[in-house]
Amino acid sequence: MSRIITHEKLKQIVDTLIADGKIVAGPVAAPGSRFFFRTLTKPDQLVLDPSVMPTNSVKEFFFPQHETICKYRYEGKELIVSDSEPFAADQFVFGARPCDAASLPILDKVFAWDYQDRFYQKRRENSTVITLACRQADENCFCTSVGLAPDTQAGADAMLLQIDAETFEVRTFTDKGNTLFDHQTTPSDKTGQTAAPPDVRFDSKNVEKYLTEHFNDSVFDETSMRCVSCGACTYLCPTCHCFDIVDEGGAAKGNRVKNWDTCQVSLFTLHASGHNPRANQSARQRNRIQHKFCIYPGKFGLILCTGCGNCTRDCSASLGVRPLLELLDKKSR
Numbered sequence: 001m002s003r004i005i006t007h008e009k010l011k012q013i014v015d016t017l018i019a020d021g022k023i024v025a026g027p028v029a030a031p032g033s034r035f036f037f038r039t040l041t042k043p044d045q046l047v048l049d050p051s052v053m054p055t056n057s058v059k060e061f062f063f064p065q066h067e068t069i070c071k072y073r074y075e076g077k078e079l080i081v082s083d084s085e086p087f088a089a090d091q092f093v094f095g096a097r098p099c100d101a102a103s104l105p106i107l108d109k110v111f112a113w114d115y116q117d118r119f120y121q122k123r124r125e126n127s128t129v130i131t132l133a134c135r136q137a138d139e140n141c142f143c144t145s146v147g148l149a150p151d152t153q154a155g156a157d158a159m160l161l162q163i164d165a166e167t168f169e170v171r172t173f174t175d176k177g178n179t180l181f182d183h184q185t186t187p188s189d190k191t192g193q194t195a196a197p198p199d200v201r202f203d204s205k206n207v208e209k210y211l212t213e214h215f216n217d218s219v220f221d222e223t224s225m226r227c228v229s230c231g232a233c234t235y236l237c238p239t240c241h242c243f244d245i246v247d248e249g250g251a252a253k254g255n256r257v258k259n260w261d262t263c264q265v266s267l268f269t270l271h272a273s274g275h276n277p278r279a280n281q282s283a284r285q286r287n288r289i290q291h292k293f294c295i296y297p298g299k300f301g302l303i304l305c306t307g308c309g310n311c312t313r314d315c316s317a318s319l320g321v322r323p324l325l326e327l328l329d330k331k332s333r
């Protein structure tokens with residue numbers, strides 16, 4: 001026996017959460033037939049369509065583009081530094097793609113590694129993630145190549161699976177998911193639909209081994225000629241998590257902030273001396289692939305990629321990681 005919920009009932013839940021002062025996020029329609037994860041101000045903004053592939057990732061609700069970590073000011077000659085408190089509001093993220101939510105347990109590792117990032121951790125503790133199982137994969141999807149699937153549970157507190165335009169099956173995986181949907185569903189013998197899993201495009205173990213043994217492979221020289229170093233692939237990636245810490249303000253007072261950064265631009269590794277250890281785009285592309293498919297698995301036992309395809313779908317050069325991984329896999333055989 002499954003549990004089902006109507007679209008109307010889901011909108012009522014969202015309405016109540018917003019009225020209670022909770023942060024509620026989900027896919028919202030944008031100009032140009034695009035969809036972005038945004039904070040909702042009313043339930044009608046939420047687009048719960050499993051064929052929609054939002055441009056950005058839900059990581060923004062856990063690791064925002066810009067966050068103040070402390071404030072400083074001078075009183076006379078004395079420097080006063082005060083910590084900023086982490087964002088503490090309860091938040092609910094609806095309609096995340098399973099491959100997007102699957103990034104969260106992967107990111108948990110790095111944000112609780114040598115340094116406990118309480119800003120990220122507090123948002124994780126206070127958030128409930130409700131995924132929407134995919135109904136169709138496009139040519140850029142490769143979740144199955146990294147061990148995931150269109151109904152992967154990783155990172156989700158609950159999952160919605162579309163039965164028809166007005167009805168969803170509800171599956172809950174955690175106490176947070178149970179609490180949200182307690183007394184909101186009705187029993188049914190209907191079950192939701194998921195997309196046929198996309199074909200496996202490469203063997204990630206082969207790729208990892210090949211990367212370990214071929215650091216200077218020419219594949220990066222050839223493919224990086226197309227890359228314009230815009231960084232879009234990293235900003236839209238659910239698992240990319242580089243940031244820079246800078247002081248914004250004046251000499252007398254200001255904020256120390258954490259801003260997203262990207263390994264795809266030359267300034268990322270430029271030393272004060274003028275030396276740049278990743279002096280060209282080939283080295284920067286290599287770093288991205290090495291980090292995701294060799295270094296992170298070696299350190300944490302997890303691939304730093306969920307196969308969402310965002311990096312290819314929105315790359316103006318149609319690059320992203322998948323074409324490179326397919327080439328590396330071919331070369332490894």
Ligand code: SF4
Nearest residue numbers: 227228230231233315
């Ligand atoms: S791979 Fe594509 S999205 Fe990424 S930096 Fe290069 S051009 Fe931009």
Ligand code: SF4
Nearest residue numbers: 237305306308309311
């Ligand atoms: S590297 Fe590309 S496919 Fe992998 S998680 Fe990031 S955006 Fe998605």
